[in-house]
Amino acid sequence: MNAPLATATTAEDRRSAPLVTPPFDAAKLDELLDRAGIDVVIASSKHNIQYLLGGYRFFFFDHTDAVGVSRYLPLLVYFKGRPERSVYVANSMESWENELGRFWVPDVDTSTWTTRDAMQRAVDHVKKRLEPGRVRIGAERAFLPADAEEVLRQGLPQAEIVEALAPLERLRARKSAAELTLIRQASERVVDSMLSVFSSHGPGATKAEMAEALRREETQRGLVFEYCLIAAGASQNRAPSDQRWQKGEVLSLDSGANYGGYVGDLCRMGFSGEPDAELEDLLAEIDTIQQAARKPIRAGAIGSDIYEAGEAALARSLHRNVTNFVAHGMGLISHEAPRLSSRAPVKYDGEDADRPLEAGMVLSIETTMHHPRRGFIKLEDTLAVTEDGWEAFGDHGRGWNRGKA
Amino acid sequence: MNAPLATATTAEDRRSAPLVTPPFDAAKLDELLDRAGIDVVIASSKHNIQYLLGGYRFFFFDHTDAVGVSRYLPLLVYFKGRPERSVYVANSMESWENELGRFWVPDVDTSTWTTRDAMQRAVDHVKKRLEPGRVRIGAERAFLPADAEEVLRQGLPQAEIVEALAPLERLRARKSAAELTLIRQASERVVDSMLSVFSSHGPGATKAEMAEALRREETQRGLVFEYCLIAAGASQNRAPSDQRWQKGEVLSLDSGANYGGYVGDLCRMGFSGEPDAELEDLLAEIDTIQQAARKPIRAGAIGSDIYEAGEAALARSLHRNVTNFVAHGMGLISHEAPRLSSRAPVKYDGEDADRPLEAGMVLSIETTMHHPRRGFIKLEDTLAVTEDGWEAFGDHGRGWNRGKA
Numbered sequence: 001m002n003a004p005l006a007t008a009t010t011a012e013d014r015r016s017a018p019l020v021t022p023p024f025d026a027a028k029l030d031e032l033l034d035r036a037g038i039d040v041v042i043a044s045s046k047h048n049i050q051y052l053l054g055g056y057r058f059f060f061f062d063h064t065d066a067v068g069v070s071r072y073l074p075l076l077v078y079f080k081g082r083p084e085r086s087v088y089v090a091n092s093m094e095s096w097e098n099e100l101g102r103f104w105v106p107d108v109d110t111s112t113w114t115t116r117d118a119m120q121r122a123v124d125h126v127k128k129r130l131e132p133g134r135v136r137i138g139a140e141r142a143f144l145p146a147d148a149e150e151v152l153r154q155g156l157p158q159a160e161i162v163e164a165l166a167p168l169e170r171l172r173a174r175k176s177a178a179e180l181t182l183i184r185q186a187s188e189r190v191v192d193s194m195l196s197v198f199s200s201h202g203p204g205a206t207k208a209e210m211a212e213a214l215r216r217e218e219t220q221r222g223l224v225f226e227y228c229l230i231a232a233g234a235s236q237n238r239a240p241s242d243q244r245w246q247k248g249e250v251l252s253l254d255s256g257a258n259y260g261g262y263v264g265d266l267c268r269m270g271f272s273g274e275p276d277a278e279l280e281d282l283l284a285e286i287d288t289i290q291q292a293a294r295k296p297i298r299a300g301a302i303g304s305d306i307y308e309a310g311e312a313a314l315a316r317s318l319h320r321n322v323t324n325f326v327a328h329g330m331g332l333i334s335h336e337a338p339r340l341s342s343r344a345p346v347k348y349d350g351e352d353a354d355r356p357l358e359a360g361m362v363l364s365i366e367t368t369m370h371h372p373r374r375g376f377i378k379l380e381d382t383l384a385v386t387e388d389g390w391e392a393f394g395d396h397g398r399g400w401n402r403g404k405a
Numbered sequence: 406m407n408a409p410l411a412t413a414t415t416a417e418d419r420r421s422a423p424l425v426t427p428p429f430d431a432a433k434l435d436e437l438l439d440r441a442g443i444d445v446v447i448a449s450s451k452h453n454i455q456y457l458l459g460g461y462r463f464f465f466f467d468h469t470d471a472v473g474v475s476r477y478l479p480l481l482v483y484f485k486g487r488p489e490r491s492v493y494v495a496n497s498m499e500s501w502e503n504e505l506g507r508f509w510v511p512d513v514d515t516s517t518w519t520t521r522d523a524m525q526r527a528v529d530h531v532k533k534r535l536e537p538g539r540v541r542i543g544a545e546r547a548f549l550p551a552d553a554e555e556v557l558r559q560g561l562p563q564a565e566i567v568e569a570l571a572p573l574e575r576l577r578a579r580k581s582a583a584e585l586t587l588i589r590q591a592s593e594r595v596v597d598s599m600l601s602v603f604s605s606h607g608p609g610a611t612k613a614e615m616a617e618a619l620r621r622e623e624t625q626r627g628l629v630f631e632y633c634l635i636a637a638g639a640s641q642n643r644a645p646s647d648q649r650w651q652k653g654e655v656l657s658l659d660s661g662a663n664y665g666g667y668v669g670d671l672c673r674m675g676f677s678g679e680p681d682a683e684l685e686d687l688l689a690e691i692d693t694i695q696q697a698a699r700k701p702i703r704a705g706a707i708g709s710d711i712y713e714a715g716e717a718a719l720a721r722s723l724h725r726n727v728t729n730f731v732a733h734g735m736g737l738i739s740h741e742a743p744r745l746s747s748r749a750p751v752k753y754d755g756e757d758a759d760r761p762l763e764a765g766m767v768l769s770i771e772t773t774m775h776h777p778r779r780g781f782i783k784l785e786d787t788l789a790v791t792e793d794g795w796e797a798f799g800d801h802g803r804g805w806n807r808g809k810a
Contacts, residue, residue, distance in 0.1 A: 045476075046471075059616075059632055059633075059645060060632045060634070061632075062632070063468055063630070063631045064661075066450060066451075066452055066548075066737075066738040067738065067740060068738075069570060096642045096644035099642055100642070100644060141551045141552035142475045142520045142553075143470075143476060143550065144551045146544070146550065146554035147546035148547075148551070149554075163552075169474075211464075212627070215624065216625060219620065219624040219625075219630075220624075226468045237501045237505070238501055256469075332471075333472065
């Protein structure tokens with residue numbers, strides 16, 4: 001899409017404004033910023049930088065931020081209604097990416113190595129492009145280093161700094177076809193990797209060994225491994241450790257891994273031996289709740305419908321006292337909009353429990369049983385909302401997967 | 406080692422203080438904090454948290470920080486001279502690690518999910534343990550989110566917040582035998598992975614394909630891949646891309662990958678075909694500079710001796726106008742103390758150019774030639790300082806490595 005013209009644009013502005021094509025819905029972002037009272041947003045988290053740059057993530061700092069006496073701090077400066085004024089302040093090494101034409105923004109500054117440098121450059125750019133008077137700057141304060149915010153406050157003393165999490169998150173809530181493809185790939189490959197770990201490990205394997213095996217399986221499938229939560233036997237402890245998976249014990253694998261930055265996050269169950277009737281019943285109980293929660297999902301349904309359906313099924317469950325149900329949006333990070341529960345531990349103004357679901361939203365649905373004798377039993381599934389229902393990604397391996405004999 | 410007793414410790418304090426055994430040199434940290442005028446340090450970077458917790462890194466957030474409406478923020482609070490007052494403020498999921506006995510600190514708080522939560526808990530703990538009066542708190546401000554620093558300032562208005570980078574970095578400068586083993590393993594496995602990529606790729610392979618192959622090779626060897634810089638042919642562009650390696654072209658692989666958090670970071674050269682005499686001469690020129698820079702290295706030598714030796718050799722080089730020489734410390738991050746150049750772009754008070762090297766310091770030495778016709782040619786080596794010289798880690802594959810025919 002083309003950049004919308006700001007209402008206050010003059011003929012002179014129009015003549016001088018280069019044609020830019022943001023890779024996101026700039027009109028939607030402008031509306032979200034307007035509602036949040038933000039004039040200029042300075043994004044600094046890797047996920048929002050990736051989104052606003054159309055999928056770009058600087059490879060050098062994908063895993064680690066620290067370098068030299070400071071750290072990597074990419075800053076994307078966006079002026080509401082004026083995408084042609086956007087600036088990307090980058091690390092010096094990103095000049096190679098600039099040569100390769102990877103940026104849509106008209107101005108790319110690859111002169112920085114530290115957090116303070118980077119924000120000073122952003123401030124300089126904002127000053128050149130800002131009309132005089134008071135301005136509200138939206139920042140991601142959990143992802144903005146304290147020393148960089150100090151440079152911002154000193155450089156633009158007339159600015160009020162407000163939190164930009166909600167508008168940036170809402171911008172990402174509905175996924176494009178390309179994003180859905182990435183999430184589907186991530187999900188399928190995570191489950192394939194888990195099935196491979198179950199079938200290649202048996203009694204005596206440690207949780208640490210199996211978590212490492214999963215990391216390698218996911219990497220071989222082109223994913224970037226993020227984590228593996230793993231519990232075995234009656235224990236509810238999900239950290240990799242030297243605990244061994246024993247004959248007759250359950251094993252849960254719950255892993256996050258990304259493909260092109262988009263997270264696959266699912267949980268599947270394994271058993272060393274032949275699962276007995278009780279175990280089959282327990283997993284069926286969990287699946288009943290998971291399937292009940294899927295039922296209401298379609299564009300136009302209300303976010304809280306999912307919780308209502310899941311919790312109604314949970315209330316009928318024999319093990320309701322040791323079982324819980326959760327549903328949340330996911331995408332570039334593992335918990336993001338839509339935020340479906342009105343009881344989330346952290347309140348913010350982007351809550352979706354009372355809003356309609358939209359086609360292209362992606363949901364993670366989880367039912368977890370903390371069985372005191374049989375252990376940690378869980379299914380976590382990924383569903384994309386469609387116009388008339390949902391589509392599950394990586395929806396295989398949901399029964400008991402046998403370990404190596 | 407046991408915790409040193411603070412000079413102001415009372416008999417009552419000694420009776421009530423639990424015996425703690427920090428896994429680092431607490432006396433050295435106390436001296437460094439004292440010199441920096443810091444009473445309490447609140448570490449927040451992953452590398453310093455790992456160091457202060459004796460190698461611990463929370464697996465769940467090793468790759469990604471973002472979660473829900475905020476991000477992971479571990480905080481290690483250390484009172485100068487009073488290690489028994491230390492507190493680790495962790496994410497809720499780290500209760501599993503606490504159950505496994507992974508923490509030496511007497512007080513572990515696993516109640517947090519957001520940056521503001523975490524700092525509020527740290528402030529509460531500091532308040533309980535702090536004597537009245539003015540206090541100087543050392544923070545890693547490039548690794549401390551702005552919203553968390555705001556909670557700190559509001560919660561402890563009497564505190565002055567100062568930068569703690571230099572004392573924490575100096576604490577890490579001399580590596581233990583266990584740390585040296587990790588860096589050696591990381592270095593050897595990085596080079597092994599590179600040799601495997603050279604020999605399994607030939608004309609037509611893209612830089613992106615080879616960078617991905619290196620990621621997989623490193624992962625299969627138990628490393629955590631961080632990045633791959635790659636240049637092919639006459640180009641000086643080091644970003645992975647769809648550029649193809651052609652017959653008769655050079656290929657440089659420069660990769661960072663960590664083993665247990667410790668970085669291996671080396672550069673090796675490949676050639677598609679049989680390298681001609683000119684290429685052999687160019688790499689020999691680079692090697693001559695690299696070897697000259699190794700000569701002065703031993704405990705007691707002055708940091709700047711390395712630069713002097715390297716630059717003297719560079720001055721005699723035919724290609725001095727397109728070649729540069731760099732040496733720097735490395736360990737948990739790829740550029741850390743000792744800081745050997747007095748011309749580093751960022752000044753800070755931990756400079757080592759005029760200080761003696763110590764056994765156990767680890768150095769990265771790099772000579773880079775930007776040849777206008779033959780391309781990017783570089784060697785980067787890793788050396789550990791010993792009492793009477795140095796030891797090179799991953800010191801193989803330093804000639805022209807042939808690609809697949």
